[in-house]
Amino acid sequence: MSSRPGFVMEVDRSTPPTLFWHGEGWKLEKLPSGSRIIYPKEPMEALRDPDRAIQDALDNPLGESEPLDALLKPGMKLTIAFDDISLPLPPMQKPDIRQRVIEAVLTRAANAGVDDVVLIAALALHRRMTEAELRHALGNRVYDSFAPHGLLKQHDAEDPDGLTYLGTTDKGEEVEISKRACESDLIVYVNINLVAMDGGHKSVATGLASYKSLRHHHNVATMRASKSFMDQHHSELHSANWRMGRYIKQQGIKIFQIETTLNTNTFPSQFRFLQKREWEWDIRDRATFIASSKVMSKTPPRINRSVFHSILSPHAMSSVQAGEVEAVHERTTEHVYAQQLVPVSGQSDILTLGLPYISPYNVNSVLNPILVACLGLGYFFNLYRNKPLVRKGGVLIMSHPTTWEFNPVHHPSYIDFFDQVLSETTDPEVIQSKYEESFAKDPWYIHLYRTGNAYHGVHPFYMWYWCAHALEHLGKVIIVGGDPKAVSRLGFSPATTLMDALEMAKDVVGSNPSLTHFHVPPLAIADVS
Template identity: 55%
Template sequence: MSRPGFVLEVDERTPPLLIHQGEGFRLENLPLGSKVIYGPDPLPGIRDVNAAIRHALLHPHGMEPLPELLRPGMKLTIAFDDISLPLPQMQTPDIRQRILEHVLELAARKGVNDVELVAANALHRRMTPSELKRAVGERVFRAFFPEHLRNHDAEDKDNMVHLGKTDHGEDVELNKRAMESDLLVYVNINLTPMSGGPKSVSVGLAGYNSLRHHHNSHVLKHSRSFNDPPNSAMHHSYNRMADLLGGHVKVFTIETSVNSESFPSAMGFLNKREWEWNLKDQASYLAVKRANEMLPTKMRRKVWQSQYAPYKMTGINAGAPSEVHPLTMAKVHEQQRVEVNGQADIGVFGVPFICPYNVNSIMNPILVTSMGLGYQFNMYLNKPIVRQGGVGIFYHPMPNEFHPVHHPSYIDFFEEVLAETTDPAQLEAKYEKQFATDEWYIHLYRNSYAYHGVHPFYMWYWASHAMDHLGDVIFVGADRKTAARLGFRTATTLGDALEMAKHTVGSSPEISYLHMPPLTLADVR
């Protein structure tokens, strides 16, 4: 068994603690008495992954074995999670490749000829041919691309179908090919409790008409947290949509979970607790940090994006989504959950180099906000690690830098929308529809590799709960002008940030540092 997570109280013996800050990291001395929340050690992986896949397909939960669902003349669609999962990207062979090869072999044996593979990218950017090839493997890529392996296109009106409305009036409009198939197989990688289950199809194969119902400032503000689905308004909407689409298509889901081995051996010290670093780890830290600081920005970014994670699979289950997902969630919780007693006055978060929307790209200021105040702040069950009205201290340099191909609407959002207001509800009411229906943004989404025009709004809404909950937000080491545009304050050092926080939480605050990555889910009591 792996060691469970725990909460360390900083004392005189505690070494400096590693904190991520974009494409870099630092060692920081936290004040005495601070709490440091560490996740469990990596779980052991499945020894024979191929055998586990075969077993899952032949012994599914709540459905017939996959071969019994396949027949000649049927229409089969296989959808799979896009490049936003997992993070960092996994070493090859990708688990999607392994599963797809097994499913396609069974389909071929059963004489199924009408097969389409779809990357479930919703309003994310299209995956490039090389990215698709890396995910599905060369054999599948060569056999199906480009005619029968493609990205979902939410703006292809001829290939979207409106299935109806939920009892809450939510439109359910999804990929027509998938919805009209005799069987839809979904291949998932579950990295956090937010993903998988009802989210996979109802989000991954949806368009703006559906997504607007749960990707909005009100729903995200009341998803507390979106990694705690029973308390997430967003997941309540997913569930209603999944119930409706279940009456139109049979879904055979294959869900997987990974352990927390997020960094390769050359950067193995990032997977360890600091007081357990040996001489080799200490030397690696110094060498990597020195080399990292010497590299030009583009080269440094390329190096970080090339750090493929040596994840091991901890779970592979297949069958009916409602029966499979609880099994997946149990494994995710086993890997990430740690109990924390009480909330702090100040929460400390190191924002890393990667988020779901800058793979092979740039983490622009909007994505820094989404990652820090969205994903990381929401890595909790029951209650945030910071009390209502407390202070969030985040580490990231936050340069004013955008990828012009991937994030064109983000640039306009930053320069025009945030110049007028940072209030999620106000900018949603005034500008969202304009960006969502802009013909140029739609053209770039469909024909280039751009995120949909509305996407920066969703990323801003992602931070709605934290913005509503926190009394102050301070970024350590951030570009002052960029942070000011976002409505945040900056500090040069942690000491400066703590001094600034006194005006909100007093001179003797309780401090909690959520030590991640690897991903850690704080169960706050």
């Protein structure tokens, strides 16, 4: 059965209240008549036999690439790199796609007599994954075969002995990536494409790169010139990665890219109402909503958080393709667009968003205020093609508790960034020029990144740069239900209720504003005409 497409609905008096995510919870909000709500497309049909599809993809590569079997030779050095904990969201139910693909690749490598195989989690500047997270992503069979022998590595962007400087692109961007990857006869990259931004040359050029290399595209100018990240051809972030990727290829480094896409079946059946349209909620959906809302209002946030982070998504593989990086990514993007694009006519004065409990950088952790800003302004605001959902000078209203809370193990530099940097300025350019280097080169943060489970010292800066395009575009940002002190520190305006926020927005956009609510997640990309 085909899934129903996403669509834009105009709110009238008989429209039931609309679901807004609110961190580790949700609420129903009545939107003014005449507002628009963008509903995502329903999950597409999954591949019936994903394992067979993987084998087919390995045998029939796209672009100028031989089948995987022809690339595997006895005595060769093989590196299998894979996406880290930031994908997919929420983490998927077992078996994880990475496990399926890597087991298929390893089986072929074993048949071909390849002995020198190393697996690398492509972390870039993300935190190291725990053993449990690695076991979940790769399966026990793969983990137990490689980890005890030190052959399951996590990319270290600060290891002076583990990086190779390859040179610069024609735009002067320095390219420095994992030494093991450079020395390998073949890199097999195993990717999960949750949104159109993932994959392509970004996999190796970002995932296996050093800070020296990453700073060339993770900066304010690049982010502001990316409109948007979901549209590769209008994203400077992608252009930089493509230049680097092509440069890596020119150096003779061979990459066999395997990309997979997921459908948007995001929440398990217990929470199925989260991906249903409100007027289609049956008695079970309403009962679940009421019961869960009541329980969550009584239990401590810590417990709610652990419950939410235990949710495993029933995402299913909707496509898999392998071969040459660019040819593969082109096909992958088509699949992502087929699932997520929703045509929307015109921009509006106000955009409303309900922010959930999870972003790529707080799996099993806290969505601290900086990540709240990044999720709303960096990611959800950028879920568009052509032009943003909200007009230039418009208002973004987000719903999230935005508590002044950080995970000191995962986000140590975030705490200092929030205390020391944002208290001085929220201007991304000033922050970049004045503070970035001191955080990036701080030996304590580097130590925690390399040996613990901490994000790199510079990571909160990058989160703020993700917001740069939205901050430049918007006239005002309001957070509903957030901690006023934390919201003010971000430079945003706190509001108690949505109605208050709408009144505040009128000061910026006039007394009769148009309003669009983006009903995500499950994810969608607004194709704004």
